[in-house]
Amino acid sequence: MSQPVRRRGTNIRKLLFHAAMVLVGMVVLVWTLFPIYHMVLVSLKDWDSLFEPTLWPENPTLENYRIVLNQQHFFVRHFWAQLGNSIRVAVVAMVVVLAISLLASFALSRLRFRGQAAVSGMALFTYIIPYSFLSIPFYRIMANYGLLNTHAALTIAMATFTVPYAMWVLSDYSNSIPMELDEAASIDGASRMKIFTTVYLPLMMPALVAVGTYVFLFSWNEYLYAFLMLSDERAFTLPVSMGFFLNTDDSPWHLMMAQAILYSIPPVILYYLFKRFLISGLVSGAVKH
DSSP: OOHHHHHHHHHHHHHHHHHHHHHHHHHHHHHHHHHHHHHHHHHTOOSTTTTOOOSSOSSOOSHHHHHHHTTOSGGGTTHHHHHHHHHHHHHHHHHHHHHHHHHHHHHHHHOOOTTHHHHHHHHHHGGGSOGGGGHHHHHHHHHHTTOTTSHHHHHHHHHHHHHHHHHHHHHHHHTTSOHHHHHHHHHTTOOHHHHIIIIIHHHTHHHHHHHHHHHHHHHHTOOHHHHHHOOSGGGOOHHHHHHGGGGSTTOOHHHHHHHHHHHHHHHHHHHHHSHHHHHHHHHGGGSOO
């Protein structure tokens, strides 16, 4: 077989491979976006056209969003309070987890102490037991300490389940930061705390953003523990509130979808605000600085 014929066959195989990859990518894209499209579709319908099988409503309306934002329906009468609860729990959990895991990662990667390897290994060992199995023990503990129906209980639970992972990720990332930087600062007379604040903390910012985003989204989407520990309707987070749409046979699905779309906006904003740092934090730990 001549060289041009062989090259032509190779080019055809490459073209077919790329075409197959594009086709698979399009299928995955449609599969991923269809639920979101369906949410938007239902949120733009009125009650009369709610169950009509159309690709787009004949008379789309933003009335459902107005009702949710103005809290003019039984199911959304505490929308703003519950949205504030979700933000409060997610932000506080994120701050607590970052503070604990950052200090732990500094100790594990920059200090030497007895049992260091065991502590590092136990961080991921905690994930052997599914966190849903621990819901009843957590409920009992919070009841014993009088923390039921408080956001503190939910924040503690979220921190408990995310600190080990955050500590492990930050420790792994910090291992890529050269120890020579600490040694140079130490020679210049810097204390451990000075090294932590002026050398370690600035270099850890990309990883902190990545881990903080993970903790925020984990807490933002939590339903099980929020449902168990919160009993006052005004103290609910929005995932719990939206769950009550399923308690009736005549649920206003268009309002539920409008509320869900509004609830998804803060994480999207968070992602695009810190996208550059998030990607850097996820991949930079794989290479040496």
